[in-house]
Amino acid sequence: MGRRILNEALSKLVNAEKRGFATAQLQPISTVMASFLNIMKKRGYIKDFQVYDPQRVGKITVELQGRVNHCRVLTYRQDIKAHEIEKYRIRALPTRQWGYVVITTPNGVLDHEEAIQQNVGGQVIGYFY
Known part of the structure; x- marks a missing residue:
């Protein structure tokens, strides 16, 4: 259920x-969606986002920058080990210069560079470029 909501929001x-x-405007919201958008903001793909009324259905307003070409959420469960992240990134992203794979790990939701740096694996949520 959560990945379907994230997939609709990113589309x-x-x-x-x-x-x-x-x-x-994205609605309904989840905490994973806020973490995904936080990574996009940190990497410079969106300007900012505001979360309104997170206790109920809620909504998120995202200020766009014009850099997002494609976002995809994996609706199936994809486990990945720390040493396999680079292979997966090469397979999922179009080039080596831009784009990020988002992974949920025991240390939180991270992009592929942070996961390699911390040497942790987890489940692939999706990617953006």
Whole structure:
């Protein structure tokens, strides 16, 4: 259920980027979605996001920057070990220069660079470039 919500939210985000909108509204929300957007913000793919009323259904308003070309969430469970992250990144992303694979680990939700640096594996949530 949670990955379906994240997949719909990221497809709304990509569609808003393609249409040239300045903001996108995502609803319903989850904590994993906020973590995913936080990684996108830290890596410079979105400007900022605001979470409104997280106790109920809630919504997130995302300020777009125009850098997101594609976002994908894996709807199936993909376990990955720390030494296999680089192989998976090469297979999932179009080039070595840009894009990130997002992984949920025991240390929290991390992108592939942080997971390699901390030497932890986990489950692949998705990727963006």
